[in-house]
Amino acid sequence: MFYDVIVIGAGLAGLMAAEAAQRQGARVLVLARGMGSLALTTGCIDGLGYIPGTSKAPLASPLKALSQLKEEHPHHPYAIVGQERILDALDHFQELCQVMDLPYTGTFKANLLLPTPLGTYHPTCLVPETMAQGTLSIPGSVLLLGFRGLKDFPPFLAAENLNLLHSQGEVAPFFRAAALDKLDLGGRAINGLNLAQAFDSKDFRKEFAKKIKPTLRPGERLGLPAVLGLHFPGEAWAELREMLNAEVFEIPLPPPSVPGIRLYRKLKMHLQENGVRIFVGLSALNPLKGPQNLNGFSLGRAKNSPIYRAKAFVLATGKFVGGGLDSERGRIFETLLDLPVKYPKNRREWFNPRLLNIAGQPFNRFGVEVNEHFQPVDTAGRVIYSNLFAAGGIIAHGDSMSEKSGGGVAIATGYLAGKLAAGIK
Amino acid sequence: MKTNIDQCIKCSICNAYCPVLKATGLFPGPKLCGPDAERFRLKGKTIPAEWLEFCDYCKICERVCPHNVRIPELHIRSRIAGKTPKPSFRDWLLGHSYLLEKLGSWGTPVSNWINRWAFFRWLLDRGLGIDHRIKMPPFHRRTFTRWFQTRKAFKGTSIAYFHGCYTNYIDPALGRDMVEVLEKNGFRVILPDQECCGLPLISNGFFAGATRLGEKNLKSLRKVVEGGIEVIFSSPSCGMTIKQEYDSILQIPGASILSEHLSEISQFLLRQHEEGKLNTRFKRISDTYYYHAPCHLRALQVGLPALDLLSLIPGLKVIELPEGCCGLAGSYGFKREKYAVAREVGEEIFQALRKRKAKVVISDCEACRMQIGSQTGVKTYHPVQILHQAYGE
Numbered sequence: 001m002f003y004d005v006i007v008i009g010a011g012l013a014g015l016m017a018a019e020a021a022q023r024q025g026a027r028v029l030v031l032a033r034g035m036g037s038l039a040l041t042t043g044c045i046d047g048l049g050y051i052p053g054t055s056k057a058p059l060a061s062p063l064k065a066l067s068q069l070k071e072e073h074p075h076h077p078y079a080i081v082g083q084e085r086i087l088d089a090l091d092h093f094q095e096l097c098q099v100m101d102l103p104y105t106g107t108f109k110a111n112l113l114l115p116t117p118l119g120t121y122h123p124t125c126l127v128p129e130t131m132a133q134g135t136l137s138i139p140g141s142v143l144l145l146g147f148r149g150l151k152d153f154p155p156f157l158a159a160e161n162l163n164l165l166h167s168q169g170e171v172a173p174f175f176r177a178a179a180l181d182k183l184d185l186g187g188r189a190i191n192g193l194n195l196a197q198a199f200d201s202k203d204f205r206k207e208f209a210k211k212i213k214p215t216l217r218p219g220e221r222l223g224l225p226a227v228l229g230l231h232f233p234g235e236a237w238a239e240l241r242e243m244l245n246a247e248v249f250e251i252p253l254p255p256p257s258v259p260g261i262r263l264y265r266k267l268k269m270h271l272q273e274n275g276v277r278i279f280v281g282l283s284a285l286n287p288l289k290g291p292q293n294l295n296g297f298s299l300g301r302a303k304n305s306p307i308y309r310a311k312a313f314v315l316a317t318g319k320f321v322g323g324g325l326d327s328e329r330g331r332i333f334e335t336l337l338d339l340p341v342k343y344p345k346n347r348r349e350w351f352n353p354r355l356l357n358i359a360g361q362p363f364n365r366f367g368v369e370v371n372e373h374f375q376p377v378d379t380a381g382r383v384i385y386s387n388l389f390a391a392g393g394i395i396a397h398g399d400s401m402s403e404k405s406g407g408g409v410a411i412a413t414g415y416l417a418g419k420l421a422a423g424i425k
Numbered sequence: 426m427k428t429n430i431d432q433c434i435k436c437s438i439c440n441a442y443c444p445v446l447k448a449t450g451l452f453p454g455p456k457l458c459g460p461d462a463e464r465f466r467l468k469g470k471t472i473p474a475e476w477l478e479f480c481d482y483c484k485i486c487e488r489v490c491p492h493n494v495r496i497p498e499l500h501i502r503s504r505i506a507g508k509t510p511k512p513s514f515r516d517w518l519l520g521h522s523y524l525l526e527k528l529g530s531w532g533t534p535v536s537n538w539i540n541r542w543a544f545f546r547w548l549l550d551r552g553l554g555i556d557h558r559i560k561m562p563p564f565h566r567r568t569f570t571r572w573f574q575t576r577k578a579f580k581g582t583s584i585a586y587f588h589g590c591y592t593n594y595i596d597p598a599l600g601r602d603m604v605e606v607l608e609k610n611g612f613r614v615i616l617p618d619q620e621c622c623g624l625p626l627i628s629n630g631f632f633a634g635a636t637r638l639g640e641k642n643l644k645s646l647r648k649v650v651e652g653g654i655e656v657i658f659s660s661p662s663c664g665m666t667i668k669q670e671y672d673s674i675l676q677i678p679g680a681s682i683l684s685e686h687l688s689e690i691s692q693f694l695l696r697q698h699e700e701g702k703l704n705t706r707f708k709r710i711s712d713t714y715y716y717h718a719p720c721h722l723r724a725l726q727v728g729l730p731a732l733d734l735l736s737l738i739p740g741l742k743v744i745e746l747p748e749g750c751c752g753l754a755g756s757y758g759f760k761r762e763k764y765a766v767a768r769e770v771g772e773e774i775f776q777a778l779r780k781r782k783a784k785v786v787i788s789d790c791e792a793c794r795m796q797i798g799s800q801t802g803v804k805t806y807h808p809v810q811i812l813h814q815a816y817g818e
Contacts, residue, residue, distance in 0.1 A: 001695070001699070001728070001733055033491060033493065034438065034488075034489050034490050034491030034492070034493075035438050035441075035442060035488075035489035035490075035491065036491075037491065039436075039437075039438050039441050040436055040438070185450065186449075186450055187449070187450030187451065188449065188450035189450065189453075193440070193441055193447070194447075197447065255436055255437055255438075256436070256437040256438060256440060256441035261441055269747075272745060277728075277729065277732070279723075279726075279728050279729070280488060280489065280748075281487065281488025281489065281723060281724075281726065282726050283493045283726065284726070299726050299727060299728060300726055300727075302684055302685045303685055304655075304685060304686070304687075304688050304692075304696070305727070306692055306695070306696070306727050306728055306730065308728065321434065321436070321491070322491060323491045323492060
């Protein structure tokens with residue numbers, strides 16, 4: 001079958017690329033090995049939290065820090081996209097979320113600090129409306145409510161740690177914790193996903209509100225783990241606020257993350273409604289390469305395997321977690337097209353011996369080098385395939401882990417690469 | 426290729442998308458049941474047997490995994506390893522559904538009367554654990570193969586059709602449409618000797634029996650393929666079993682040669698279209714149908730050829746239903762302890778259909794058609810039957 005644009009990868013960058021290309025009128029197909037890594041994220045769109053190696057404190061504004069980032073990492077994806085186009089892409093994302101009925105608040109101009117389940121903070125810039133009231137610059141008192149048996153959210157520990165930060169003047173609100181007695185979810189394990197499903201039911205929400213109302217003091221905000229519904233989070237959130245007559249916010253949990261899955265589902269549904277076809281779970285994608293062009297992909301190695309061709313391609317396969325990069329002892333490679341990846345020959349320079357060092361792990365910056373049009377280039381700077389564009393984590397020089405920049409980079413590069421790909425005739 | 430469990434990075438994406446885990450607390454989820462438990466099994470330790478039985482073998486976990494861990498294969502392998510109790514008589518019956526279908530078809534109309542008899546269903550429910558709420562499809566005395574034998578020979582390129590048991594005994598109309606659609610495109614259909622593909626036996630834990638059927642099928646299909654004739658199938662589950670499980674699960678020697686020559690029917694017709702050979706004199710169908718992509722079609726990794734194919738029919742709008750498992754999973758949904766789970770698994774699809782007041786659902790798989798039809802009351806068709814309609818016969 002023939003498409004205008006084929007996007008490889010179903011993470012945030014890939015889905016944004018598909019959306020941008022489809023909006024230009026292109027017929028778009030998304031091919032992916034797995035479900036994409038959105039389920040592994042917080043569901044928040046991080047802009048730029050830190051410039052590793054400079055300051056320990058989170059940046060006040062990703063936008064204002066861009067020039068400094070460019071000095072430190074001249075080839076950083078943000079540096080290639082440029083300020084104007086980053087803002088443009090994020091605006092577009094926010095409009096899209098409004099249309100998809102999953103509104104995001106915030107701006108690239110200022111970082112928000114959100115609480116984590118361990119009682120630390122996490123700088124981010126666009127957040128689902130259900131999390132906005134958790135912003136740590138809003139003073140007042142907060143009740144953190146956990147669910148007994150939910151390992152991913154220890155409310156007492158979180159409150160204690162946040163109060164420590166409060167006493168050091170780093171966060172504005174004061175915290176108190178409580179835990180709800182073990183719920184019966186019909187024998188199902190108490191975890192984020194099962195709770196979120198339970199919160200999709202009106203009766204469950206009513207019961208829940210009745211149970212916690214006496215615990216909540218007047219004027220107190222209520223912080224809950226991010227489990228307020230898998231399908232209708234806006235509805236559950238609004239209803240709880242009304243029933244409790246209090247501000248309510250969600251705190252994202254470790255993966256698999258409910259807010260990440262919500263965003264994935266909404267984006268996927270939106271794309272499919274607009275005629276984009278999405279095939280997930282393809283273990284063998286074999287590229288059909290021309291001398292200067294990519295022609296298509298065969299789904300499998302057999303001679304009767306179906307072949308999908310397109311005029312242009314977007315590579316959005318991510319790094320090691322997404323599966324776009326892989327390594328052997330002594331070698332790091334791009335898994336789909338074997339594009340060149342730059343890395344030090346000495347293996348020791350791949351890693352920082354301190355696992356959680358704030359400077360980040362060098363290997364997290366590895367990836368594919370691109371030119372100003374997001375076309376992968378070889379070591380001499382020559383374009384490899386004239387109709388191939390890269391987006392998201394697969395692009396070298398960005399480190400979403402230590403910079404807290406994953407969502408912003410994915411959206412900015414994905415949106416751009418999708419547009420560029422749709423422009424190929 | 427043996428699954429390397431170190432490929433699993435414990436991201437839990439499989440758990441996030443497992444339809445059974447969502448529906449019941451009795452299943453601990455693919456991650457724990459597959460790669461996690463495999464470490465214990467490799468050490469010779471046992472894990473609770475009922476865990477494995479709650480897997481409905483939809484293969485969604487394998488599909489969503491970013492690192493291609495073949496989780497369902499791990500589940501099946503540990504059952505083969507014999508660490509689970511012997512399957513019950515009920516599972517024997519469901520596994521040998523091809524025998525029951527043969528018998529039922531021979532015994533019509535009496536067998537259909539009995540099947541509809543509430544007391545008999547009550548007996549099956551209480552005595553064996555086959556849920557009384559599940560609708561038993563009626564058998565046909567005039568099977569597809571019998572109809573085929575009475576047909577005049579057609580001249581054209583030969584193509585072999587693996588119809589499977591369901592088409593033969595329960596839905597012979599589909600087989601007839603298949604033959605006529607292929608003839609419209611200049612193919613002469615031949616029916617190679619065939620047995621049940623063996624999937625019901627595999628999913629009920631009868632691996633030796635499945636291997637025996639597999640060997641017979643392999644022998645017969647091999648002869649066809651070596652004669653230069655391509656093989657097509659209309660049931661993705663049968664096709665998936667022959668293309669993938671004969672080699673990876675049953676490890677029948679020589680099975681891998683079939684996968685090159687076996688094609689799903691819509692994929693086959695789409696390829697004809699790409700080569701400019703498909704007869705596209707379709708009549709207009711001014712209607713909106715819904716399409717459910719079966720899990721085992723997705724496991725074949727051929728995309729969604731039926732959607733592309735049906736888009737060739739003028740006037741017809743086909744809307745893809747939310748991606749997910751319908752829940753029946755062959756014989757899984759027939760079991761009393763799993764009927765409710767199966768219904769819950771498919772709920773998102775059923776809801777979408779009810780919300781949109783759908784009348785017609787198209788799906789390639791007979792089990793999906795059965796489940797969706799009986800849970801929502803919509804009419805269900807195989808994509809080829811829609812093509813047949815569009816050809817105007």
